Amino acid sequence: MSAVKGADRPVFAGIDIGGTSIKWMIVDEAGAILTQGSEPTRCEAVAEQVGDIGSRLAHAHPGLVGVGLICPGLVDEDNGTVVYAANLELRGVQLARAVEEATGVPAALMHDGRAAGLAEGLLGAGRGASSFLMMPIGTGISVALMLGDALWSGATFSAGEVGHAPIFPGGESCRCGSRGCLEVYASAKGIARRYFQVTGEDIGTKAIEKAIGTDPVATDVWGTAVRALALSLTHMTLAVDVERIIIGGGLSHAGENLLAPLREECASMLTFRDAPEIVRASLGGAGGRWGAAILAARVGGSTCYERWQP
Secondary structure, eight states: OOOOTTTTSOEEEEEEEOSSEEEEEEEETTOOEEEEEEEEOOGGGHHHHHHHHHHHHHHHOTTEEEEEEEESSEEETTTTEEEEEGGGTEEEEOHHHHHHHHHSSOEEEEEHHHHHHHHHHHHSTTTTOSEEEEEEBSSSBOOEEEETTEEOOOTTSOTTOGGGSBSSTTOSBOTTSOBSBHHHHHSHHHHHHHHHHHHSOOOOHHHHHHTTTTOHHHHHHHHHHHHHHHHHHHHHHHHHOOSEEEEESGGGGGTHHHHHHHHHHHHHHOSSSOOOEEEEOSSGGGHHHHHHHHHHHHHTTOOGGGGOOO
């Protein structure tokens, strides 16, 4: 990775730390992506690896003024600390400080789901809403809750971990140790697993979606997933009364095959209140990285992200 002409102008680094890979991008003040990349996550040495990535990015871009880091798990955003992230083998790690020491550039840390919600709120499907919740549905499920101008992280940094809320009490076992969790029935991994349990065929979620209406097992598994999601979203709607619901993550690529029955189920479960608008996320899988880039701009003292148009 080498420095490029004009690289001394202010730029921002967004780094998305996942259990499988670490993705990053460099964005300038106009919101243009100058470079992006990824590499496999070394779970036994995540802090060191992220510091090394930050150092390389700072060397290649002398104008780097802020680094935004995002990851799953329990994240103390005020102190830049990963309280606990099982998939990354991190506990009590001051990740933002590690990157600052490696780069000499201010860094900030945020939960990946909340970062995606931040980006959708400022740049995507959440614009214009007074409040919304964003639910990325992929290997796991979480929620970012935007109330007014603030994302809520919770008293113990656990806000939004709805994937492990029992939606069908006493149901199928979950890796978290509970039973009947939302992720068991409605995550992409859960849908594929439940189809395999019945048929012995590991065909993946996309194939299951395409078989809706022609394959009784696919139809049943998909319908159960939709009902589980609708129950979860109905509970949250009545708890916090959001204006809009945004569905993101890999499963959102199903489009109306997911959203249409989900709207219908939610509407049927709500009586005295109309169902919130349910829409698809507009930033796709890049939402987290855009959230990280916004975080980088903020920690670097810039509000240029208010003009970005991804």
